[in-house]
Amino acid sequence: MKYLYYLYQYLIAWPILVFLTIFTAVFTICCYPWRNKEFVHKEQQFWSRSFFWLMFIPVSLDGSEHIRQGQSYVFVANHQSMFDVWLVYGWLPVVFKWLMKSELRKVPFVGTACKAAGHIFVNRRNAKAAMESLKEIEKQLTNGVCTVIFPEGTRSLDGEVGRFKRGAFQIAIDLGLPVIPLSLDGCYEALPKGKPFLTRHAVHMHIGEPIDIKQFTDAEGKPDANAAIEAVRNAVISGRKTK
Numbered sequence: 001m002k003y004l005y006y007l008y009q010y011l012i013a014w015p016i017l018v019f020l021t022i023f024t025a026v027f028t029i030c031c032y033p034w035r036n037k038e039f040v041h042k043e044q045q046f047w048s049r050s051f052f053w054l055m056f057i058p059v060s061l062d063g064s065e066h067i068r069q070g071q072s073y074v075f076v077a078n079h080q081s082m083f084d085v086w087l088v089y090g091w092l093p094v095v096f097k098w099l100m101k102s103e104l105r106k107v108p109f110v111g112t113a114c115k116a117a118g119h120i121f122v123n124r125r126n127a128k129a130a131m132e133s134l135k136e137i138e139k140q141l142t143n144g145v146c147t148v149i150f151p152e153g154t155r156s157l158d159g160e161v162g163r164f165k166r167g168a169f170q171i172a173i174d175l176g177l178p179v180i181p182l183s184l185d186g187c188y189e190a191l192p193k194g195k196p197f198l199t200r201h202a203v204h205m206h207i208g209e210p211i212d213i214k215q216f217t218d219a220e221g222k223p224d225a226n227a228a229i230e231a232v233r234n235a236v237i238s239g240r241k242t243k
Helices: 002-030 037-056 081-093 101-107 110-117 127-140 167-175 225-238
Strands: 059-062 074-077 096-101 120-122 146-149 179-185 203-208
Touching: 002 037, 002 110, 037 081, 059 081, 074 081, 074 167, 081 110, 081 179, 081 203, 096 101, 096 127, 101 110, 101 120, 120 127, 120 146, 120 179, 127 167, 146 167, 167 179, 179 225
Parallel strands: 059 203, 074 146, 074 179, 096 120, 096 146
Antiparallel strands: 179 203
């Protein structure tokens, strides 16, 4: 059965998903003037959910009640696999913008569609360019539009939560926005980094309670980013089913 599933992936599921990806990219580009509208987000959600439906991977979600509609948030998630992107895109019930690595800009159709959708590319090798990207994403975080960031910067090699970088927290500090931890489970087991075949495995996303970054200050009353990073990272870890 395992080898039949592998054949199904490459002969049926992935060709359909490639077609859906191209269709969604073209749709997103054409809908540039309405990129924050609900109907555009719904189509993108359908595309993301198709990866799980076609691969017969069950998805579960909890914590949606922690999100207040109309409020902008900085969502911070652990990064296990490429499937994290589709899990968050498919089931997070808000309009949001990714802060993504600049290399994705070169992917045919996808790079252009991401730019049209308002997602922000970050050049991780250039500190000045990275700061400009943070300023650009900050301009969009109004009227309930959110951002989702993987602060580890890359996918985990062992499924464990790595060290968090500062960027996501600087956005929250600058704008005074609450941070919501997203705890993702099962994506590493389904598709670990470097593996050519997908394995059927249930995945889960836990949406944690909002964390007010303003509560973390140093002895002089200034924002303490390190304390905020540690608190959010611990919340991400504690929200996982498999710790």
